[in-house]
Amino acid sequence: MSLLPCVTSLSALIDYRERFVCKRNYWELDNILSHSSFFQKLENIATLKGHSGCVNRLSFNEEGSLLLSGSDDCRLLVWDVAEGTLRDQVETGHDRNIFGVRFIPCTNDRLLASGAMDCTVRVSSLDGRPEKLFEVHEDRVKTIDVERRNPNLIFSASEDGRVYQIDLRTPEDPVKVVEISRTMVKSAMLNPNFPFELVVSCNDPYIYVYDRRMSFDRPKANYCPSHLRYERLPFSTFSCFNESGTAIAASYCYEGIYVFSTQNITSLETVEEQFNFAPERQQSPTLRNLRRVFHDLLLAYEYFNKDQFGKALIWISKACDIYYWNQLMLCRWILYCLRGWPGDIDAAFPDLKNLREQKNSNVTDQPALLISPHIVFPFCWGLLDLRYILQHLKFARSVSSDMEENVNDILKRVQDQQTKFVTELDELEETFPLERWWSTIGIRLTRDTLLLTKQHVYDFMHYWIGIMMHKLYSLSQKLRKEVAELLQDASIRRREEEREETLVQSVHTSMLTMKESVVYSTLPSLRDRSSRLCYHRRFLGHLSVNTDIKEVNFISGKYPCVLSGSDDGHFYVWSLDSGMLLGSYKADSDAVNCVLPHPYQPLIATSGIESNIKLWSPSACHNNIDEDEMEKLMQSNVDKLNEIRGRPQDIVGTQFFLQMLGSILAPEDQRIRYGGGVCTLH
Incomplete structure (x- = not known):
């Protein structure tokens, strides 16, 4: 039986949270963080400025007191969450955009792991110790993950199609735990409840689950919405487990967000029974x-x-x-x-x-x-x-x-x-x-x-x-x-x-x-009407086209939610049990790539194309949700997505080729010259 009080007042819920912070009752705190009142009164409480480029990845430490950010400016910044101030900064040896960052656990938050577009993984120290360099990849490193309470292992995913396990005790001998030929790995994240499992996203519609104790070239399981299996455009940009490891959320470019069950599901009824939705x-x-x-x-x-x-x-x-x-x-x-x-x-x-x-x-x-x-x-x-x-x-x-x-x-x-x-x-x-x-x-x-x-x-x-x-x-x-x-x-x-x-x-x-x-x-x-859905929930309304680093994250608890950014500069929050959009908030002038919930506080951190980070927390005074505007925004995003999918890249390329060929074959008097280019009159 839940100990959460039957109240709808946000202030009463926050008071209840304060009494439980010292006891570290994370389950109860998750219930408060995922309450619908939390997402109906969000406001931007702080803007963290310090980077000079796009902020591509965020990570809280285990206590939630510090926030780590990686950017196109090749620097790592460590922020004090409570004060909203810059605590430390690291001039890494990276010479290209940083895409993956993590605090290394059990090091008093003094060691930081990062991966970047320069194909390298680096471990930096806030104490001034020499940086460790790992050149194991041949293409951009997109994500970095670490195992909880294990200060020795780092997992790096790269667009060379490989995921490596780097052991800091034997840095000269990294272990390849995933290899997918002829594709680019976009993310690889550990199962919090069972760290031997990795969920991997690639530039195809499939989501792969690997067991790092088994063969690196054969996944333990794979997931894909049935209608995406034969489409060319949609691919997954990021995927992750929920806290209990019973579900996977995947964000798709040119598509939506899908939630899969990690259990053997044979019907919709068993899905609902397992998730208790x-x-x-x-x-x-x-x-x-x-x-x-x-x-x-x-x-x-x-x-x-x-x-x-x-x-x-x-x-x-x-x-x-x-x-x-x-x-x-x-x-x-x-x-x-x-x-x-x-x-x-x-x-x-x-x-x-x-x-x-x-x-x-x-x-x-x-x-x-x-x-x-x-x-x-x-x-x-x-x-x-x-x-x-x-x-x-x-x-x-x-x-x-x-x-x-x-x-x-x-x-x-x-x-x-x-x-x-x-x-x-x-x-x-x-x-x-x-x-x-x-x-x-x-x-x-x-x-x-x-x-x-x-x-x-x-x-x-x-x-x-x-x-x-x-x-x-x-x-x-x-x-x-x-x-x-x-x-x-x-x-x-x-x-x-x-x-x-x-x-x-x-x-x-x-x-x-x-x-x-x-x-x-x-x-x-x-179309084949006999296939099963192969997913539990689908979330649409946001737009994911322009960047391939958009994250998706869970908020667990009694009222589970899914969060993601969008190309329209907003971030979106959906209820996992009903599929209803709970809120959308303007967080960037261009696109929001990172939406990261705090481990236990009612706080959300967002970042995107702008060079700053925004912190969001509920306000006690008013409701910030305009449902009509939110509905118009969702419909506009879906219309844009339909237009893009109706004119795929190969058609654009064909038209360009035909125009160039027509320009070459057209008579001289029918050509118009622009600088070094030629345009044919039609």
């Missing part, structure tokens, strides 16, 4: 649970009407945690289709599979579906195909005749599905008049839940599904019109280009056909 699902409805479900549905419906589909999904998922009804699964599936963020469709596959296989048909007291999933699903897949093709056509200079024919076939198929969908909507209106029910019963229920009955909850789900289907139909019509217009423009450009039989045109046509074959073969409707 969700209550046990009920079978027979009770009045108390029905009111909880109705409360969650009303909140989801409110956010749905504001087009805030992310929050609507969070609350509908809370309802699914109580009753896993077919209606709730259908609502969640439609919300995923409406939102359309990266990975949403794969996240909805479990609901889709259960609905198609009717796994819940034997659940007692379950309301019957008034609309056939066999009509909704093909319609949704057509909508998703349109959205996917639209993203491609926005950046396509032209389309081949085969692609034009394929897209026209999809447009015709979607039009036929729309006709069937309208018929289904008309039948639903006859069976269950939506507006009449809402005006006579629905509005009254939102004001007085004491009138609530089981049938009212069922009717509200029927009503909401009908409203969502109307929105789906409107979105499908809009997408079909946009795709048809872009396809027509691209076809006109192709016919104009066909009149110019040049080498440039033949190269362009060849590259275009290759790209279009990839686009058509990866349509959402053609």
Whole structure:
């Protein structure tokens, strides 16, 4: 039984923390640090200035009294956390950017380990002793980690694909504990609860777990979201264990943040049981649970009407945690289709599979579906195909005749599905008049839940599904019109280009056909729907594109959280149990790379492209969260991410090559010269 008092006041929680500091009750302190009130009232309490370059990595000592920072200026600075002042500085022998820093434990915080872009690992002393140099890597050293209460071992990860264990007792004989050929290691962090394990991130979508007692070229386990296995762009920039070693958080470039379980998970239910994130699902409805479900549905419906589909999904998922009804699964599936963020469709596959296989048909007291999933699903897949093709056509200079024919076939198929969908909507209106029910019963229920009955909850789900289907139909019509217009423009450009039989045109046509074959073969409707999610939680809304050193960190305790920085200059905090974004704060003018929670104080340290470090702590006076602005920021980041992923690097490179080739082959009178460059008039 938890000893944490049942209070929501932040000041009461902090007073409670003060009584426990002397006892070192870290579990209780973690409960306070992860309380939602902590993240709703954060403010910048101190700005630490001393570096002259980007601050790439931060590290607290074991007591949390000191903060170590490494920067592009090749210096290590040691800060007094309580005073917010500079205590020591070390002019390291590094001549390039420092990416990894750690206090070496059990040395009275006098020895510091660092790794840098100059491919070296160095151990510096604050007592003036000579620096130790380790030249074991052939490429940039990205992270440094140490084992708790062990002053002898240092673990360095490098982009040469290797992780070394450096023993300070035998410095001439470093041990290679990981080697991954043809890839670059971005991070390697120890399991705090079982230090023989290392979690390794590389420039591919997989997260590897190695046991350093075993073979260095064979991982003990690997993890990857199923929908990222065959994608080229996303790769992991950083991964780490939680305090107990039961979960791994991984931050992906061109994607989001994923949390994996380190146990043998076979189903979503076992994941929830292990993490204790969700209550046990009920079978027979009770009045108390029905009111909880109705409360969650009303909140989801409110956010749905504001087009805030992310929050609507969070609350509908809370309802699914109580009753896993077919209606709730259908609502969640439609919300995923409406939102359309990266990975949403794969996240909805479990609901889709259960609905198609009717796994819940034997659940007692379950309301019957008034609309056939066999009509909704093909319609949704057509909508998703349109959205996917639209993203491609926005950046396509032209389309081949085969692609034009394929897209026209999809447009015709979607039009036929729309006709069937309208018929289904008309039948639903006859069976269950939506507006009449809402005006006579629905509005009254939102004001007085004491009138609530089981049938009212069922009717509200029927009503909401009908409203969502109307929105789906409107979105499908809009997408079909946009795709048809872009396809027509691209076809006109192709016919104009066909009149110019040049080498440039033949190269362009060849590259275009290759790209279009990839686009058509990866349509959402053609994806494998049998694969499992392979992850427990997914967090989106931040932007990770411009830097490959973004960290992700856990806050453990009764209310576990995940923290990460973003390219928009904010850092984000999500609840691990609900997936809800608890807060986002502006911490840098460019990008935030490091977000590090204090070991036990209600304090967070952040750093990024700017040359300073910011300390964040809760304020007792006001709430600093603007939910509407936070939602707009998240949507803007996802839109940018979709745009970047819709125009991958190989297409940019191909266009540059074609422009250069066109410039060379163009007649002299059609060229414009800029300094030493040439530009062709189109």
